[in-house]
Amino acid sequence: xxxxxxxxxxxxxxxxxxxxxxxxxxxxxxxxxxxxxxxxxxxxxxxxxxxxxxxxxxxxxxxxxxxxxxxxxxxxxxxxxxxxxxxxxxxxxxxxx
Numbered sequence: 773x774x775x776x777x778x779x780x781x782x783x784x785x786x787x788x789x790x791x792x793x794x795x796x797x798x799x800x801x802x803x804x805x806x807x808x809x810x811x812x813x814x815x816x817x818x819x820x821x822x823x824x825x826x827x828x829x830x831x832x833x834x835x836x837x838x839x840x841x842x843x844x845x846x847x848x849x850x851x852x853x854x855x856x857x858x859x860x861x862x863x864x865x866x867x868x869x
Contacts, residue, residue, distance in 0.1 A: 800862055801825045807857045808832075828864040830854065843868045 804825045809817045822833035830850070834840040843850065847866040855861050 797825075803858060804830065804854065804862065807854055811853055811857055825862070828862065829867060830863045830865070831867045831869065833869050840868050 801824075805823045808820065808823045812820070816839065819834055819836040819839050820832060821835055822831070824831040824833075832843065834843060843866075847868070850866050851863050854863050
């Protein structure tokens with residue numbers, strides 16, 4: 773028969789993803805892209821051409837000079853809000869290009 777398992781599915785999946793080569797990195801990239809769009813809304817997302825997660829650095833490619841300037845001043849806030857929404861400290865730094 774089946775054995776009772778006291779492990780939450782979240783922990784099991786996380787452990788499995790960690791064993792797959794590159795899977796965690798790809799999963800984090802997808803999560804970061806979704807959270808960026810959700811947090812910033814359609815207007816800012818419209819001016820964002822790329823959202824890249826490289827190690828613990830979020831790289832944002834922005835098509836508007838004024839928005840780029842505004843986001844450059846808000847890097848700490850972006851890190852804090854993104855990590856809060858992601859539920860873990862994935863991002864340590866933001867680069868706006």
